[in-house]
Amino acid sequence: MNLVGNAVKFTTAGTVSVRAFREELAGALCLQFVVADSGPGIPADKQADVFGAFEQGDASMARRFGGTGLGLAIAAKLVGLMGGRIWVESPWRAPGSRSDTPGSAFHFTACFLPGMPAAAERRRFVAARSTGPLHVLVAEDNDVNRRLVQRLLEKQGHTVSAVADGRSAVDAVFAECPDLVLMDLQMPGMDGLEATRAIRVREAATGAHIPILALTDHAMSGDRDLCLSAGMDGYITKPIAPGELCSAVERAMAG
Known part of the structure; x- marks a missing residue:
């Protein structure tokens, strides 16, 4: 929700998309989510720090939209707790997009073990x-x-x-x-x-x-x-x- 909220907040015009993929890896089910937008993007020199607490792309964005970027730090910690990773790709454009803004795509993965069958849960x-x-x-x-x-x-x-x-x-x-x-x-x-x-x-x-x-x-x-x-x-x-x-x-x- 933090990623989707940020995408909507920073995209004054254009598109926001959410996609999900799945794959099985070493007996676990891994999901990859992509939250993409056609907003202002994130400068290359800020991308390494964007998931740190209290970071926000630049001062002009902070003045315009408010906030500290803490939501991204929380998202990164939550993804880590699920055994996944999170990263940003910017600039990013959807296939066929005519947007003149850089855009960005936030990717994160989460891996889960197969669920316990209902009978086993009852025994437990x-x-x-x-x-x-x-x-x-x-x-x-x-x-x-x-x-x-x-x-x-x-x-x-x-x-x-x-x-x-x-x-x-x-x-x-x-x-x-x-x-x-x-x-x-x-x-x-x-x-x-x-x-x-x-x-x-x-x-x-x-x-x-x-x-x-x-x-x-x-x-x-x-x-x-x-x-x-x-x-x-x-x-x-x-x-x-x-x-x-x-x-x-x-x-x-x-x-």
């Missing part, structure tokens, strides 16, 4: 239930996400209590003594990282340690480090698949 879900019934506290401010996680956990036989902010999560941990906490990172007032730090400080006096798993839609590697440094025991990325949730709970309780 059932196997993870062997953790046994737990009391799980879910701290999530989004009502839809909170209900979804609660329903998945209850299907595994767990008892679930839920709160919508970090301060309530801290209070509930010491009032209810749950076996496990699932903590969203972004919540109003006190966020998930602050709440986890507060819990760990209070636990230090007793030597207790309740496992805390982060719930987040962030995919950046730095977020995982922030979670662990705050005292969390694991990290679950949204959207949450039932099998992944089961496995994360099982790992957390195994220590």
